[in-house]
Amino acid sequence: MRSIALIAAALVALAGCMEIEQTATPSRQGKYQGKPDSTPWSNQPLAAGPQWKQGDRASWEEQIKKRQLGQHEHRRIYQ
Amino acid sequence: MARMKFLVDAERCIECNGCVTACKNENEVPWGVNRRKVVTINDGVVGAEKSLSVACMHCSDAPCMAVCPVDCFYRTDDGVVLHDKDLCIGCGYCFYACPFGAPQFPQAGAFGLRGKMDKCTFCAGGPEADRSDAEFKKYGRNRLAEGKLPACAEMCSTKALLGGDGDVIADIYRERVARRGVKGAEAWGWGTAYGPPPKGAAPAAAPAGGKS
Amino acid sequence: MRTLSRMTGWLVLALAFALPAGAQQQPAADPDPIKTQQRRAIEQPGNNAPVWRNVQSGQPNYASIPGREAGVLIQPQARFPGQDAIATAGEAWRKFRNGPVTVYGGWLIVVVCAIIAGIYFVQGPIKVHEQPTGRLLPRFSVAERWAHWVMGISFCVLGATGLIMLFGKHVLLPVFGYTLFAWLSSLAKNLHNFVAPLFVVSLVVFILMYLKDNLPEKGDGAWLATSWRMFTGGKQPASGRFNGGEKVWYWVGVVAMCLVVSASGLVLLFPNFEQLRTTMQQMHIIHVVSAVLVTGFALAHIYMGTIGVEGAYGNMRDGVTDEAWAKEHHANWYQDVKSGKEAAKSGAAPQTQH
Ligand code: SF4
Ligand code: SF4
Numbered sequence: 001m002r003s004i005a006l007i008a009a010a011l012v013a014l015a016g017c018m019e020i021e022q023t024a025t026p027s028r029q030g031k032y033q034g035k036p037d038s039t040p041w042s043n044q045p046l047a048a049g050p051q052w053k054q055g056d057r058a059s060w061e062e063q064i065k066k067r068q069l070g071q072h073e074h075r076r077i078y079q
Numbered sequence: 080m081a082r083m084k085f086l087v088d089a090e091r092c093i094e095c096n097g098c099v100t101a102c103k104n105e106n107e108v109p110w111g112v113n114r115r116k117v118v119t120i121n122d123g124v125v126g127a128e129k130s131l132s133v134a135c136m137h138c139s140d141a142p143c144m145a146v147c148p149v150d151c152f153y154r155t156d157d158g159v160v161l162h163d164k165d166l167c168i169g170c171g172y173c174f175y176a177c178p179f180g181a182p183q184f185p186q187a188g189a190f191g192l193r194g195k196m197d198k199c200t201f202c203a204g205g206p207e208a209d210r211s212d213a214e215f216k217k218y219g220r221n222r223l224a225e226g227k228l229p230a231c232a233e234m235c236s237t238k239a240l241l242g243g244d245g246d247v248i249a250d251i252y253r254e255r256v257a258r259r260g261v262k263g264a265e266a267w268g269w270g271t272a273y274g275p276p277p278k279g280a281a282p283a284a285a286p287a288g289g290k291s
Numbered sequence: 292m293r294t295l296s297r298m299t300g301w302l303v304l305a306l307a308f309a310l311p312a313g314a315q316q317q318p319a320a321d322p323d324p325i326k327t328q329q330r331r332a333i334e335q336p337g338n339n340a341p342v343w344r345n346v347q348s349g350q351p352n353y354a355s356i357p358g359r360e361a362g363v364l365i366q367p368q369a370r371f372p373g374q375d376a377i378a379t380a381g382e383a384w385r386k387f388r389n390g391p392v393t394v395y396g397g398w399l400i401v402v403v404c405a406i407i408a409g410i411y412f413v414q415g416p417i418k419v420h421e422q423p424t425g426r427l428l429p430r431f432s433v434a435e436r437w438a439h440w441v442m443g444i445s446f447c448v449l450g451a452t453g454l455i456m457l458f459g460k461h462v463l464l465p466v467f468g469y470t471l472f473a474w475l476s477s478l479a480k481n482l483h484n485f486v487a488p489l490f491v492v493s494l495v496v497f498i499l500m501y502l503k504d505n506l507p508e509k510g511d512g513a514w515l516a517t518s519w520r521m522f523t524g525g526k527q528p529a530s531g532r533f534n535g536g537e538k539v540w541y542w543v544g545v546v547a548m549c550l551v552v553s554a555s556g557l558v559l560l561f562p563n564f565e566q567l568r569t570t571m572q573q574m575h576i577i578h579v580v581s582a583v584l585v586t587g588f589a590l591a592h593i594y595m596g597t598i599g600v601e602g603a604y605g606n607m608r609d610g611v612t613d614e615a616w617a618k619e620h621h622a623n624w625y626q627d628v629k630s631g632k633e634a635a636k637s638g639a640a641p642q643t644q645h
Binding site for chain 3: 035
Binding site: 036049050065 | 081153155156157163203205206208209210221223224225227228232241242243244247248251255258
C-alpha cells in the first residue's frame with residue numbers, strides 16, 4: 001500500500017517537471033533563452049534614424065522609451 | 080527591463096485596417112498570412128460598434144511556446160516571443176494553443192500540409208543576423224534593431240494601437256482614460272464586475288467632457 | 292528551489308481537484324448585449340463590459356480579412372477532463388497535452404516496456420513443449436500476410452514518429468540538440484502525414500480479412516482465464532485459429548482503438564475542411580490518448596509475435612507453421628486443419644510441406 005502511495009506521489013511530483021521553463025532570463029552570452037540571437041542594441045544605429053550607443057542597452061532603452069512616449073499625443077501636443 | 084506589449088483602445092479604433100496593411104508591407108508576409116487583423120464587434124450597430132486590432136500578444140506564459148514539439152520558440156530580453164523557422168516543422172500545435180489565433184501557416188502542398196509557421200514578431204525579426212536579408216525574408220523587418228517600434232503601432236492614425244514597454248503604454252492609456260472625463264470606476268466597469276455600490280455610497284459622477 | 296516550489300504548486304493543484312468544481316460564478320446571460328452596450332454608451336461611457344463579454348465568449352465577429360475564425364478574437368473557453376478551472380480552449384488543451392497526456396502516456400510506455408523486459412528476462416520466451424515435427428501447415432495466406440505487414444509496418448512508422456513528436460522534446464532534444472532534432476521531427480511529421488492514409492486503408496482491409504476467425508467462440512473466456520500459465524512454462528488451453536488474447540487485441544486494439552485513432556487522425560490530417568480549432572484540439576486529444584494506449588498494446592503484441600513466443604514470427608513471415616507449434620498454441624485449429632474442417636471453411640486444401 002505504502003509503495004503504491006509513494007509511486008502515486010512520485011507521479012504527481014513528476015508531473016510538475018514536464019514543461020520547459022519559460023521565464024525571461026537575462027541574456028546568456030548573447031543568447032536568448034537558449035537560442036542564438038543578437039540583441040537590438042548590439043547593432044550600429046542607422047545613419048538616418050534613432051541613435052543610441054552601440055552595445056549599450058540603457059541608451060537603446062532610453063531612446064525607445066522616448067519613441068514610445070511619442071505615441072502619447074497629450075504629452076506630445078499639449079506640453 | 081522592458082516587456083514589450085501591444086495595447087488597443089476600443090474607444091479609438093476606427094477599423095481602417097491600416098495596421099494590417101502596414102504590417103503586410105513592412106514585413107512582406109507570405110501569401111495567405113495576416114499577422115495582424117482587426118475584428119469588429121456589433122458591426123454596423125450604431126452606438127455599440129467597437130473594433131479591436133489583434134496580433135501576437137507576446138504572452139508571458141506563452142501556450143505556443145509550451146506546446147511546440149521542437150521547442151522552436153524563444154523569448155528575447157524585451158519579452159518578445161520569437162521563433163526559429165529553421166526548426167519549425169509546421170505541425171500547427173501553436174495555432175491550436177494560441178488564444179488569439181496569431182500563428183498562421185502558408186499552405187505548402189497536398190493535404191493542406193502546413194508550411195513554416197509565421198506570426199507577429201513585434202517587428203523584431205528572428206534568430207538570423209539582425210537586419211540581414213535572410214532575416215528579412217524569413218521574419219520581416221527588424222525595427223527594434225533600428226531603434227524603432229512595430230510599424231502597426233507607430234503608424235496607427237488614431238493611436239488606438241500602442242506598442243512598447245507594458246509599463247509605458249499602460250501609463251499612456253491611463254492618462255488618456257483620465258482625460259476622457261470618465262471616472263475610473265465607470266471606465267473600468269467595477270460596478271459590473273463587483274455589483275452596484277452599497278446603498279448610501281456617493282453616486283457615480285455623471286460623465287463629463289467629450290471623448291479624447 | 293524552483294522545482295520544489297513548482298512541486299508544491301502541483302500538490303496544491305492536486306488538492307484543488309478534490310474541491311467541488313463550479314466555484315466560479317457565471318454572470319447571468321444578458322439577453323440583448325447590443326442593447327445593453329448602446330445604453331452603456333450613454334449612461335456609462337467607457338464601460339464596454341458587454342463588448343468584452345462578447346470578446347471572451349469566443350463567438351465570431353466581423354473581420355474584413357478572410358480566413359477561418361478570423362473574426363474570433365479569443366478562443367472560446369473549454370475544460371478538459373480533470374481540469375478544475377475553465378480556460379481558453381487553447382490553454383486548456385495545452386495543459387492537458389503537456390500535463391496528463393505526456394506524463395501518464397510516457398509512463399505507460401515505460402511501464403509496458405519494463406513489464407515486457409521483466410517477463411523476457413525472468414521467465415524467458417514461451418517455448419513449444421514438443422519437438423518440431425518438420426511437417427508444416429499453412430497458417431496465413433499471401434493476402435493475409437500482406438494485409439498484416441502493410442498495416443503492421445505502417446503502424447510502426449506512425450508509432451515511432453508519433454512518439455518523437457510527443458516525447459522527443461523531453462527525451463531526444465537534450466541529446467541531439469536543436470538542429471538535428473528539428474530535422475528528425477520534420478521527417479517524422481512528414482512520414483506521419485503520408486504513411487497515415489496507407490495505414491487507414493490497410494487497417495480496413497485487415498479488419499475485414501481477419502474478421503471471420505476473430506468472432507468470439509466458446510473457449511475464449513477459458514483461454515483468457517488460464518492462459519497466464521504459459522508464461523510460467525505451463526500449457527495453455529486449446530483455442531481455435533486465434534486465441535482469446537489475440538481476439539482481444541483484434542477487437543480492442545485493432546478494431547476499436549485503431550479506428551478511433553484513424554478517424555481522429557484524418558480530421559487532423561486534412562485541416563482544409565473548415566474544421567475549427569476546438570474540433571482539432573478535441574480530436575488531437577482523442578488521437579494522442581488512443582494512440583498511446585494502442586502503442587502500449589501493440590508493444591505487447593509485437594513482443595508475443597517476435598521474441599516472446601518461439602516460432603510465432605516465422606508463421607506470419609512464411610505463412611506456414613509446424614504441426615507441433617499448432618498443436619501447442621491452437622489445438623482446436625490444429626484438429627480442424629487435420630480433419631479437413633478448416634480447409635472446407637477456407638476452401639484451401641491442407642497441404643503438407645517438407
Ligand atoms: S503566438 Fe499566441 S500564444 Fe504565442 S505568444 Fe503570441 S499571442 Fe501568445
Ligand atoms: S508549427 Fe512550428 S512553431 Fe508551431 S508548434 Fe509546430 S513546430 Fe512549433
